[in-house]
Amino acid sequence: MAQLQPVRGTHDILPDDYARFRHVVEIARQTALLFGYREMATPIFEFTEVFARSMGETSDVVSKEMYSFTDKGGEGLTLRPEYTAGICRAFISNGLLQHVPFKAFGWGPMFRFERPQKGRQRQFHQIDVEVIGAPEPQADVEVISVAAEILRRLGILDKCVLELNTLGDPESRVGYREALVKYFSGHVDKLSEDSRKRLEKNPLRILDSKDEGDRRLVADAPLIQEYLTPAARDFFAALQDGLGIAGVPFKVSPRLVRGLDYYTHTAFEFTTDMLGAQGTVLAGGRYDGLIEQLGGKPTPGIGWAGGIERLVLLSDPQPVPPRSVAIIPIGAAAEAEAAKLATELRRADVAVELAYGGNAGKRFKRADRLGCFAAIVIGDDELAKGIVKLKDLKSGEEMALPRGDLLAKVKA
Ligand code: ATP
Ligand code: MG
Numbered sequence: 001m002a003q004l005q006p007v008r009g010t011h012d013i014l015p016d017d018y019a020r021f022r023h024v025v026e027i028a029r030q031t032a033l034l035f036g037y038r039e040m041a042t043p044i045f046e047f048t049e050v051f052a053r054s055m056g057e058t059s060d061v062v063s064k065e066m067y068s069f070t071d072k073g074g075e076g077l078t079l080r081p082e083y084t085a086g087i088c089r090a091f092i093s094n095g096l097l098q099h100v101p102f103k104a105f106g107w108g109p110m111f112r113f114e115r116p117q118k119g120r121q122r123q124f125h126q127i128d129v130e131v132i133g134a135p136e137p138q139a140d141v142e143v144i145s146v147a148a149e150i151l152r153r154l155g156i157l158d159k160c161v162l163e164l165n166t167l168g169d170p171e172s173r174v175g176y177r178e179a180l181v182k183y184f185s186g187h188v189d190k191l192s193e194d195s196r197k198r199l200e201k202n203p204l205r206i207l208d209s210k211d212e213g214d215r216r217l218v219a220d221a222p223l224i225q226e227y228l229t230p231a232a233r234d235f236f237a238a239l240q241d242g243l244g245i246a247g248v249p250f251k252v253s254p255r256l257v258r259g260l261d262y263y264t265h266t267a268f269e270f271t272t273d274m275l276g277a278q279g280t281v282l283a284g285g286r287y288d289g290l291i292e293q294l295g296g297k298p299t300p301g302i303g304w305a306g307g308i309e310r311l312v313l314l315s316d317p318q319p320v321p322p323r324s325v326a327i328i329p330i331g332a333a334a335e336a337e338a339a340k341l342a343t344e345l346r347r348a349d350v351a352v353e354l355a356y357g358g359n360a361g362k363r364f365k366r367a368d369r370l371g372c373f374a375a376i377v378i379g380d381d382e383l384a385k386g387i388v389k390l391k392d393l394k395s396g397e398e399m400a401l402p403r404g405d406l407l408a409k410v411k412a
Contacts, residue, residue: 009114009122021125023318024154024311025107028127031150032105035142037129039105042086048078054085054290056261058202065112079111083128084287084303085294091132092296100133100299107308119278119310130303132291137235140266140286141242143302147282148248151270156314160270160281162249165256166236167263168228170289176227177203187217207257223254235265258283262290266302275310282306324351325410326367330360330379337378350410367393374410
């Protein structure tokens with residue numbers, strides 16, 4: 001029955017996979033905290049305007065990929081396709097201007113109506129880092145360093161290349177835009193239909209087109225570098241110097257642009273050749289005009305988002321160490337003692353498996369299957385003597401010990 005399948009492009013995350021998923025989130029969170037970022041969350045849905053106004057009407061996300069709906073109160077809402085717009089909206093709504101630089105870490109589900117493939121889903125998850133209110137290139141250096149450190153701790157930094165570019169400041173863009181319009185206008189017949197529309201509304205967007213024909217034209221298009229103002233040039237130089245000092249290797253990719261309208265100056269992507277077509281694992285940039293575009297006071301910002309599913313695909317499976325102990329009571333009186341012992345051990349942070357029923361043989365098998373490292377056996381005899389039997393499930397070695405010594409022994 002189709003209704004019993006998850007919706008196309010969505011996935012259940014079962015316990016084994018969830019452990020890997022959780023590992024990525026935990027490493028990211030801990031690393032972000034080390035750099036002084038604080039965790040926060042915004043709602044999973046926002047007024048559609050929040051995304052439409054910030055990401056740009058001609059972006060793929062806004063023009064094709066948003067999960068938008070009208071709720072029962074008649075409000076036009078959208079399931080968030082990314083974190084940045086929501087965090088900036090929250091920055092404005094909560095009047096956080098006096099808290100700049102505001103450094104946030106977040107993670108959670110995102111929604112985009114895309115063609116599902118390996119590493120591309122309709123509900124996917126991101127880790128996200130943002131710094132709002134810092135105009136200095138040192139903020140860009142820091143934001144990129146957090147990302148590099150997370151990838152290093154996940155053991156995947158050397159599977160990735162950091163590609164770096166500048167998109168210039170708004171003044172640089174004026175001249176560049178003209179040059180692009182001039183260039184692409186000479187090749188309109190070879191442009192895709194989407195890109196013909198982009199040519200009028202937002203020619204820069206053509207550079208990010210995934211259409212084969214467009215890409216051939218883009219290969220010879222003018223580069224932003226020739227149109228940078230001295231200030232934009234200095235900013236990019238300072239960023240590169242800073243990354244050098246921070247020991248973060250990068251490659252300047254003069255053709256790298258990002259798919260959203262709000263970027264200025266820095267654009268970057270950590271890419272890999274190990275995930276086929278879905279090669280970008282983590283990407284971001286500077287968005288100095290965004291907060292103003294959303295209706296706030298002009299405030300610069302920079303951030304990135306990384307796809308958790310892609311990070312999981314790239315990282316090695318995390319072995320989950322079998323650290324729990326099974327309690328195996330034999331007889332009705334021992335059942336009660338087992339329950340008490342379980343409470344005691346768990347309170348002392350020992351993971352305990354206690355079956356709901358079944359004979360001792362079945363319970364031993366289950367303990368094995370769950371990978372318990374030891375079993376605590378209690379029968380009438382042990383009860384009477386105030387002892388327990390502790391069996392090492394790897395070596396099979398068995399010992400009797402006073403109940404009072406059990407906790408220390410198990411912890412050791
Ligand atoms: P792509 O070019 O792959 O579509 P994007 O530029 O749309 O990526 P961003 O908006 O920058 O992606 O999102 C940041 C990261 O989130 C991506 O680098 C990727 O790891 C992840 N991501 C984006 N869309 C998806 C998706 N549909 N499924 C899984 N992960 C995704
Ligand atoms: Mg995309």
